[in-house]
Amino acid sequence: MKSIFITTSKIGAENQGDYIYSSQIFNVLNKSELVDLFSFEQKNNYLAVLLFFFLPMMWVRNFSLTLCMKLLKERDDYDVIYLDHYRCAWVSILAKLLNKKIFVFNHNLESSVYRSLSKSSEASIFKRVFCFFEYTKVYLTELVVFRIISGLSSISGDDIPEWARVKLLVLPPYSSEPFKFVGSPNKPTAIIVGSFHWRLKQHNLQVFLDAFYEVYKQNPKDCSVIVAGSAPSSFYNSIRNEYPFVTVIDGFNDLSELAGIATIGVCPDHAGGGFKLKTLDYFKLNLPMIAIENGASGVLEPVVPSFNTFQCLAKEVYSLLGDEKQRHSLFQKQNSYFLRHHSEDAFLGKIRVFSER
Template identity: 30%
Template sequence: MRCLWITRQDPRPADSGELIYTLGLLTSLAARPGLEITVLAHHGKKDGIGGPAVIWELHGTIPSGRLRSLGSTLPGDAFRLGNPVQRAELTRLLEKQWDWIIIDQAACAWALDQVGNDRRVAYLAHNHETSVRRQVASDGSGSFPMRMALKWDSAKYGRMESALCRRAILISAITPRDAGAFRSENPGKPVCILPPGYTGEIPDGPPRPITAETPRTVVLAGAFEWLAKRRNLESFLRAATGPFQQAKIGFQVVGKADPEWFAALAREHPWATFTANVPSVTPYLDQARIGLIPEALGGGFKLKALDYIFRGLPLASVEAALSGVPVDPATEAIAAPDPESLARAVAEKIDDLAFLNYAASRALAACRHAFRWEDRGDLLGRALENPDAFRA
């Protein structure tokens, strides 16, 4: 089976959730016998080395700037990705025979008009972009021109993703929630659920105990480059200012971010600590009682949930962000519908050591064998071989 895989950029090194997911699926699928995969993408910001046994077609870098996309039918991301360099390379590659054209995330649907209607297309969704973009555009934050631009971009994302789903023979979703949305909008379309795998260390025994000596700290780890991620953090900081300070809870934010933005947040919220672009978040996870998932905006699977769980941390999460994580939000996590109630719930539970240890133990047991990349490659391979088996 010969597959042309169209994605945003070289996922090596995989230093964000988007790239981790792409590289994990690529590696696990390429390991199956009888598959030949060619990847069309831009060069990444760092040189990609190693990785799966695929043919890399890497050309150019992703252009900056979005203003020119305002006059296009494509949203900003797709407009920049479908630049003349990529389109010329796709034209060349389409002269070959392919069993599947794999569109890896909605922004790569720029390729649809060149692919035509006589090839089999699979859509590997990272989000249900239509709902995510609409949600971000309706948030109400930012200047009036920014809000209008986001609404226009959101509408274009919705049209583009709808066209991609109609054209695709197979859709994969990263969470059950997203799969339900795709099935509702595309009745009878084959949809398979492909949560991420995990490549980090998974402990064999129970999680490390949370004791009275464990710092009374909540940690938020992640990448804060996308607008929705930044807004989620800013929203939670506003919500937690009162409850966390009153309960004298430490809040550590660590991960991939603009250092100047983190510095501005530190000046505005001196009760919290912000550390950007560290080589590893593990030392910060090991000095906390709770791992936070505050994403009220944005969909997809929260990879940081697995980092928390496999380091022995119980989860505190906005309920919608737990889709795909096999924990009971009522008894095995601190879950709430919004940042305000989540901040209050964390303050109530921070010293309940029995609950924290129970939640951490249950989550680790449920996830220990549930996130193997090999299983994801097998499932995606079977879906490509027989899409009809995945009709609802």
């Protein structure tokens, strides 16, 4: 007997966090057992969303009749069904009727995401009401799904509900080995890597840069802040003009292109939940890192110093830029942690124990 892995992610793609994590799960499962892959794309069928308004929108948009027919026709071929992300968890109801073991790999607790968005002061009243409605639907389905499945794995301990009474696993993503490079920047440099298309992420970045600028003006020294990633050109033009210490790298093809150009990584974004993949980026770049509160969520040990205000974060970044000894000490502690908890071997071992029949 074999298993099937069901996903809407593009397995093998590395341009999006969901795709990277899904690929890691599938590749590791495929090393330990025979696993078929069923991948399909999310649909923008909003008419169906309106007709089935009482179901979570993500379930309606990620429904596949082809998948239903496949599972029914080949029900004797699979003894285990792996569901990647809660958007595919509607399959668990059909799988339960077919008496199959079901394991859900949840990237985050969807109900908590909608709940936090429904309370966000950054969102309009319409969006907050919509998110509360979705939160209610998702939460009610979670109450059912997380009781009929065989196991629930999540990227972060914060995304596993306390009331779930199934086999549980906290499975943070793994990282490949850090880049090997020779050289260092000409002056102390902080780097912020990310995608800044979402207004809230732009806002968080600008609040940090404002706070950093205040410290910079009080005690000027030769240093810089690199902002690397994708964003609207108007946003990048704005921060170039406003902050004299900022250098923008507008997109890059591979993370290795950023190796050796900075001395510390910064996580100024506290939006969302789950695991902040930015921490793995800084690990691969051989950089110590610090964060705003919740900016390094998902890290299993308190190795990333986090600050509850952007002013405190900016002061600490500015201080570390001038303190090589402290940077080295922070790097050693963080490097040891990531090598222990975010290696492919550790990831493989956890999944094997989790998916044991």
